Amino acid sequence: MSATDADALDAAIGTWLTATLLTRQNEHDTVTSGDTGDSGRTALTHLRLDGRTIRGATSADGTQRHLIAALLGPPDQAVVAASAEVDGAKPRETIAVRNLVKTET
Structure with missing residues (x-):
């Protein structure tokens, strides 16, 4: 598998997981609020960033x-929406996050 194929697979899985999470959250909101239509509310979701050095992988x-x-969603239902390799580890995480957000929006 080439790097391009792996990146495309990662993006496709992240898109599917995010859509599944948002659908589940919308269904939950409709059931708990009794709302049967668009009430004009903006749905909020949790966003977390997590950096890890992979032990043994060089x-x-x-x-x-x-x-x-x-990661998107509440802690008990979070999904990895996107991920990227950081060139230079911790000092460059903010650059990697900026680039990750640009590719996902």
Whole structure:
């Protein structure tokens, strides 16, 4: 599998998980509020970012791989909506997040 194929698969799974989560949340809101139509409310959801250095996984130059993930949803139902490799680990997480958000919006 090429890197492009892996990125496309990651994006497709993230899109599907996000859509599934949002559908579940909307169904829950409709049931709990008795709302049967669009009430003009803007749905809010949790967004968390989590960076991890992958133990035992190294890149071609021998450095450890570091990933950042964007998680959506409440803690008990969170899904990974998108993830990306961070070039340079922790000091570059903010750059990776900025680029991740640009590709997902």
